[in-house]
Amino acid sequence: MMEIFKYINLALSLRFSQALQTMSISLIAVILGACQQTPLSFTPTQAPTLADFDTQPNLPQVENIYLPNEQPFIDVTPDGIAIPYQLQRTTSTTKNLSNRVSLVAISPTIPFDNPDILQVAFQEKARGLALAQADACLETFETRVTLHSINISLTCPASANHLYQLLIQFWQHDAFSESVTIDIDNIRRQLKLNKHLNAFSGAEIDKVWRDKLLGTTHPYNKSINNDALFDSLSLNELSQLQQRTFAQANWQLYLPNHAQTEFDIKQSLSHWPTRIHTDSPSHIINTQKPPQSRTLYLIDAPGSVQTQVRIGYALDSNQLTPEDITLSCRSLAALLGRSFSGRLYYDLREKRGLTYGIYGQCANAPLSSSIKFYGSTAIEHTGAFVVGILDHLKLLASTPASEGELVALKTYLIGDALLTQDNPSLSETQFIHQQVLGLDLQSIKAINLKLQVLAPSQLMQLTQQAFYGEPLIILRGDVAKISADLAAKLPDWKLEVVKVNE
Structure with a gap:
């Protein structure tokens, strides 16, 4: 009887072992199958699709809105008093707290040197002043820096002269000296x-976009x-940079209108920094842009699950007047790329x-203006996404937009301009940008009028002049996965891998 039980146990053990072995083999097969990469199925291309802008006849009629021609600031520099800045006051007399x-x-003519360094340094200076002086107004410090303008501001329930005295500290010749508590390591x-x-x-x-474009x-x-x-930045180098910038700049002081009686100009002059001798910034103004060819530049980012895309043009001053550059840059960026209601969003996303x-992004500056369309797409959509953008650029340059789309x-x-005027910070930023571009009131009125009466045929002509030559295309993604698809969908384009710091 014991022998029988022994054979039964042995049979059961063998059967269990075989079952376990089968399960193990199956599990290993599943794991190995999961490790295998599934081939990417790339998206096909198709012709552009446009939205219908025809309105229903039973909807209420709304009157046209018009761009404002009034400037948000007026020059109130007094006659007979030599002051080192241009005094600007808001045209609005609304009293605020x-x-x-x-x-x-x-x-306006040449860019500042290293304004990105000055921006960080001013923020560090504001932090140090707020701790040292215990003045709550310093907590409202704001800085907005471009290559051609450096704007520092305070918004606080204090007199205009007090706020001015706080701001002028940032430009004193000893603002970043060894005797002042500035954490240069933190900068x-x-x-x-x-x-x-x-x-x-x-x-x-x-960065690669700017290098290849300019x-x-x-x-x-x-x-x-x-x-x-x-x-290597030291306090001495930072101080020299600040003083070179101070000597290079033209100065403007922006004040609210209701503070006119509160601001003492003579008192402000006593606080104006004493200019010390500095070497003038040396700039060789070479704005000749490299010619664009049918080259698609790739930044390799192995393992990326998406591809970043930049496509656009440098606007040619030989093709467009300065006023038309401003008009076409804003209009084309908005028509194609104004988020939910732009052509590209409607077709390529919706x-x-x-x-x-x-x-779409319009970059309008004294030494270069450009228009750029940007977004990201999944790996399998890369070629179709790029071709889709290019097809829309060609379509806009070859076929007039509908009256409904233009309206x-x-x-x-116009609505965006009206909203900008209602925001003090945005209104100020826009006005400064116009000053940098050298656009006076008459030029702005002319641009506004051109937009107001812009016809489909005129927009198409602006498009042809703006989208002149070959577009610049920069992609950042996994080159090993997207190259074959790009080569198949863009056979006339050369693919070139570039490094960021080349």
């Missing part, structure tokens, strides 16, 4: 941190992102699902 005072450095860390954050977020694609020797590319100075969002565009641009 807080005064807003802005001190603005402008350099260096912040500059390097910003650099690393840009690389991590993929913003490095914009050329590495263009003043705009030589004036920022000075990595060597980020690493209809085809190739992206979460695609947008929608004008309403958007």
